Amino acid sequence: MLVKLEGGRIIDPAHNRDAVGDLYLEDGRIVEKPDGREPDEVHDVSGKIVMAGAIDVHSHIAGSNVTLGRQLMPELPLLAAAEGQPVLPSPAAWGSYATGLRYAQMGYTTVIEPAMIPTHAIQAQTELASIPIIDVAGLVVLGNDDYTLNLLRKGDAKSDELKDYVAWTLAHSKAIGLKVINAGGSEAFKFNARTFDLDEQVPEYGVTSRGIVEAMQKVVADLGVPHPPHVHINNLGIAGNVDTAVATLKATQGRPIHMAHIQFYGYGKEGDKGFSSGAPRLMEAINKHKNATVDVGQVLFGQTITISGDILRQFDGRRAANPKKWIINQGEGNGTGLVPYKYKKKSFVNALQWAIGLEIFLLADDLWRVLFSTDHPNGALFTRYPEIFHLLMDKNERSRWFDALPEATRQVSTLGSISRELTLSELAIITRAAPAKLLGLIDRGHLAPGAIADVAVYTNRRDKTKMFSAADLVFKSGKLVVRKGDVVDVTWGRCYHVDPGFDSQIKRRVKAFYDTYYGADPSWFGVTEAVSDRPDRFATIRCAS
């Protein structure tokens, strides 16, 4: 069926396009205007904004960590709704089904789950397969696991073994890329370390955080995986940690890296309270290091829960739990920490975190490298993205929020002096074009013929919160799934992954490792098509090598 979206303002920064025009969809793809054929369906979108479906590069929506969060805090949607956050007041709002519907309503069509645990990949993929409408992909976590650390310790190990191990893990979990969370820090926690820095050594293994990240960067590049290592660096959330972020950028020596939720590393330690915005210094470094991309991890005020494989930091953070309950789950590799948290407008620190995130976006020279995220649910629930878009696009809205912050925060923040407002094209970069490019999902994030027909149509309003909360129309793979903010068709998306080759020797080695130390067989946690009943669930994206 040929569908025509007629007369909308088409915003497609991947092709420098911001102009009124028509868009044609057929067989799930965007197509050229066909000669001499009438469309089967025409949608008059004149006066509306037409963008590619949005892509979320970092959102914890599935897997054993997220579901442990649901178990700890089933009341989260109820608490959030009671505060006026846009969440259905039902525990089911935390569930997979509601997740897909909510994302679609906002015009999102692809979401990346950023922390699959290798041994729990079946749960992560089964959960992802139960989320309707959106396409998904997962990043698999390595870097604190004993197999990797053992290879890095040995030094004499043939360098290809780590490469094979990473390739095997990516394939075994059907992941799109590699995640590294506080490299070495979670393992150090097992030996009772309570802090861990870039150049500290992992007990018993001797390797440093710097060494682990460096090795993973090399391996991922060698494998030709499009998405560079997605790194949650050391010292998250600590005053003065902008030093760590800058040092980590320097350590990359020009090799590709994605640094996650960088807002949580934008902290200086100036001032009476020993906590200040490090955003200008951070952004100077990010602007300079063109090999690096980041997502922001913006904070908004309200109730949420923090879910992280950075167990060392979460352990420290447990003291700030609100409500007062927490889980420290000591598992293979990273483990997980779950700490409910409420960002308070009246808190000096929380208010400054909010301002720092916005500063990061607004001080970016190159928005293709500064991607949108709240690190859902860590900075804010994903249902609140439209409020952040509003803040980025409207300096009056920003002032309105800023003026309500504590005096002490306003005095030290430079946010008030920034007048930049993101344009619709810039918003489309940080929520569509740049994530697609970063992930190697070249068939989306843009609106050229051949792209997947993931399209979101919005009514252009001054109130951007309202504008982006409910899309007028959303097409997923060419099917109309949302009309006037309501889901009209519940479709099922696909899961994208890489499948780099490896020497099959690694299978034998990994099997022996799991047998010896865990009494387990790796085949138990290998993801197959069987996690879904839909035959075309999985799609492979190409690696360069």
Place this chain on the structure above:
Amino acid sequence: MDSTLQRAAELLSQARLPVFGGLFTDVKGAAAALSLARKLGGVVDHAASEGTSRAARVMRETGATPASFGEVRNRADTIVVIGNMPRTRDPKLLDKLFPARATLPRPGDNKRELIVVGAKKGKVPSGVRVTEIGGKNALPELVALLAAAVREGPFDIRDSALAKRILSAGERLRNSAFAVFVYDPAELDEPVLHTVLEAVRHLVKTTRAATLSLSAPGNGEGVNLCSTWTCGLPVRTSFAGDVPENSIWAYEAGRLLRSNEADALVWIDALDGEEATPPTRSFRGVPAVVLSSRPVKAGRDDVVIEVGAAAADHDAAVYLPQIAGIGMVKATAANSKRPTVAEVLSRIEALIDAKGAA
């Protein structure tokens, strides 16, 4: 088969409050049961949910400090086994937790040690030092005494030999590099679970500590996880209202059947090597749809559907303690013609949908 499924669909569409019980099934079976229960406004419960439900409530109230089986086996230097159930449930538990083979590097240089609370020490792997904290005192009291000793708080018991052992165990735990408390929540009441958790939380101020909770029979954890990611809540959840509601007491399958609040039962018992105990004998007193992989005694009007046993007749995703998560178990006899629980429930759901549409 078709007419049997038709009868099941008929029975269920007439029910006011159907209960999905047993749920000895794989993750796909659980997902299908949850889907149908949501559609019908029913209740989901699992036949071994007594312990998991208590543990879930404790977690919701105050949190948890779990460690994976692998971490405990490789890195714990002091393991406290509470009660009889852990070793009754898994007679080889101690051999697994104290493997004879090499382990991954572990913190500290303590020799590995076992403390048994409220049970006989039994057979212990060679080379492992063991302390028995038992006697006439009840298990909750022994746990409370040990927790007091961990905190160096005062306690007073007559048995001075026992008191000495408890004090020494408390000291050992404080000096451990990684102390782990192993228990089956089905054997412990909620206050005891809280006491253990608080002891761990005291220890982690200065060292590493955790709990290892034995997983429930019948894929209890797997079904619970599936329920949680599907609707935000664990089993013993009702879909009868506008929003799903969880209550350990109100939505327990046996209670709902005995009180006649439920007017239909879907009983699912289809895991290889495990058998669910029905809440009422022969399902008497309530119309039932029984999905079982073994012969069952059912009432005359019950609908009985023979299904394959997960992990024997078909591959199955179930909770595996060794990886502290859901894993895939290959079928041992994959040539079975018997349908899976998920297939049967999906077909019943489709028949109900068709009736609704007609």
